[in-house]
Amino acid sequence: MHPILGRVERLAAYLAAWLVVCALLAAVFTRLGLASVEALALLLPLCLVYAFVCLSAWYVSRAVPLRSSSVIQVLTSSALAASIASGLWLGLTEAWITVLSSTEAFAPAAERYAQQIPFVFAAGVLLFLLALAVHYALLAFEVAREAERRQLALELLTRDAELRALRAQIDPHFLYNSLNSISALTASDPAGARRMCVLLGGFLRDTLSLSSRQRIPLAEELALADSFLSIEQVRFGARLRVDRRIDDGSAACLVPPLLLQPLVENAVTHGIAGLVDGGVIRLEISRRNGHCSIRLENPCEPEARPARTGGMGLDNVRRRLDAMFGPDASIEIHAGAAQFRVELSLPCTTSE
């Protein structure tokens, strides 16, 4: 669709610009000896017709796009199209002059015009080139806007997919193993089995409700991680030990939901679960100078085979931190032989 003809407001602006051009040309013609009435009577209809001729520059800009054509191609095609258009412009001018000169009042004007043919031709070329430049600019503008629109749509889709992936992030094996623990406890420790059911129910409910929110206070995220760890402690017994050092001031900091949970889950499944004697998961959170720093550390089996897929959760955390805080937040991973550490730093924003 033609970018100017297709939109009324653009066509109006375009024609208004041509009126200005017409006035300028008329000023030049009066300088060359025509009366201003004569110049306007000559130029006004011509400019109006030529304005529409110049709209054909659209086809040139489409046929020879700047991005995929050589400079020579662009120059020759522009020059050729401008010459043809200007030839037409010249012909129209001649014809109009002939018509006008049949009236007595314009006869002297027609004579004076004859000397200005090169100037008229040059003006035609220039005006066409100007129109061509405008079309090229409009084309580039539309391409850029289309790309932007697509990028936006993509971002929306990605976010949607991420949210869905997040909901699916509750590892079904975590559920199966927890149910197996409950099955074991029902005979030996009925009260423990009931406690486990309550913990598991709370964890599932919180995971689902938190993941539908944009940002949550760190305290809620911590509570979720705690209930996850309590459940895993029933399963792993003394093998799983937790050392928490949480700065009270950090509780209100807003974070994307399920920021800590996948990290804590990794620490258990890729760390503690691989160790015969288990170990200690250390979680330290402190607030300093408007920044909240979170440090999670777990031991891991040095000989563990690398066919583990811990990258997905970490990648997800990294991208969500980036989406929410941009360059103000950072995530650092230290993968030692027997120790794994994740350090997050994020600006402390609160709801007030």
Added chain:
Amino acid sequence: MALTVVIVDDEELARAVVREYLAAMPGVDIVAECANGFEAVKAVSDLHPDLLLLDVQMPKLDGFEVMELVGRDVAVVFVTAYDQYALRAFDVHAVDYLLKPFSAERLAAALGRARERLGRHEALPIREIAAAARPSPSYTGRILVRDGPRVHVLPVRKIDYVQAQDDYVCFRCDGKDYLKEQTLAQVEASLDPAKFVRIHRSFVLNLDRLARVELDARDNRIAILADGRRLPVSRAGYARLTGISN
């Protein structure tokens, strides 16, 4: 005669369910409970049980590795929360595959199948089957060698070369030799071909150990290792070597 059973699971509660179910079943004798794969291999060697109830995901040695090491001597029922290993489990001729959480009836059915299998006394090439069921295409990072009740874990980067010896292969690692009942072709297939090359009918060499290749008096090629050891290189082996280094 009672069915002798060893329970292998790294979680105490998971062992407790099995123990509780088995206690109510007549003719079953729990001879050991193991919390990891090494203990399981030792228990099989020392106690010769009829049946292993074997978890898959465990520290150190996983269930499939335990199966590869002792599967010839004992019937195995896998017990796990992960259903994605079921096909592999039957590929290695496990008796049954229980998904946690499971009922006492389901466990009884598995024991029934185990009794049936034991009654038939069929000999299965378990080791070959287990090796073939190894999750590909990633190459193995370690070699497991069973030495009676003990298991040696050899990281492949520490292996100098592997030599075929009749029905066995010999792994040269850290100055010691380790024998394992396997073919050299199986070993070669499990090792990364960018790091290990079959230089001869009887030798697979770790390329990191290769210092140079020389010609001896009779125009045979000899690989000289970093420690001075000399291994024969066949014509085809030399072609493979040059194919790698080019």
